[in-house]
Amino acid sequence: MDDALAFSSLVLALSGHLVQEIHTRVAREGFEDLRPAHGFAFARISRGDATTADLAAHLGVTKQAAAQLVEELVRKGYVERRPHPRDARAKLLALTGSGLAATRAADRAAREAVAPWREALGEERFGALVTDLARLTPPGPIRPAW
């Protein structure tokens, strides 16, 4: 009867595990200077056409916080700033080779982390699970939550 409460706990617990799993695996692949929060930035930047202000909106933080994050990612060689073609104030953010490699590693890590769950449920139920979750999840950026 208290499915609702159980559901909340499960989603929270699951996402916690997932983040931890992905982070650990990505670090093991050599990206030890990246932290979970960086992944959310990569997600936006890899979509293209992102300025620092866009990134701030995507992450739900202030421009200054985003600028600081970008500065760090640039310094570590994952991101580069390019002049914006139509706006002399702005700079376009782009992933470097390392940045791309890191996002690929993260994708791989996510798949690996999910794989055992997929097996545990079987293809069919897992597919249904994804379908149902997709129906529930409101649109909007994925961002760190707490």
Next chain:
Amino acid sequence: MDDALAFSSLVLALSGHLVQEIHTRVAREGFEDLRPAHGFAFARISRGDATTADLAAHLGVTKQAAAQLVEELVRKGYVERRPHPRDARAKLLALTGSGLAATRAADRAAREAVAPWREALGEERFGALVTDLARLTPPGPIRPAW
């Protein structure tokens, strides 16, 4: 067949929304001085027999961080420290009336946040969803993840 990647994104997005929803609702009920992270502490303390060190382990932070959190919750009137019956060093943490009220508000908020999802899927599929998620979720404390 990139269900696995989709699943990761969905779980992350869903938990983000959930945290945000719960936090907003709890704040609206008058608990504006509580933040999402506090909920995880309440969860452990309400289970009973918790010392500050237990709490630290539960949250995955250092003793000092936990002590600081406890200090804050005590100052705000949600938690009280009692002498430990069998250990003169330790202090047992317990929720005050306010603390209990806050946890109830959080539970209610969680149910309200989930309700529309439950309706969207229908009782049957929602139940199946909870069952499946429960099979996936490894045991262990629920803690802030990033």
Next chain:
DNA sequence: TCTTTATGGACAAGCCGCTTGTCCAAAGGA
């Protein structure tokens, strides 16, 4: 029992991610 080691908690200093506040130059609408 006495000695050693582990543990709950407190104090201090410091880091880091984020905030608010301010400013400037470029862009864009009236």
Next chain:
DNA sequence: TCCTTTGGACAAGCGGCTTGTCCATAAAGA
């Protein structure tokens, strides 16, 4: 052309967390 908006930078500060140290009590070993 003026006025407002917006991308970005600089500065200061806060809060949550860390490491490091210490003490008193507990628990374990001789």
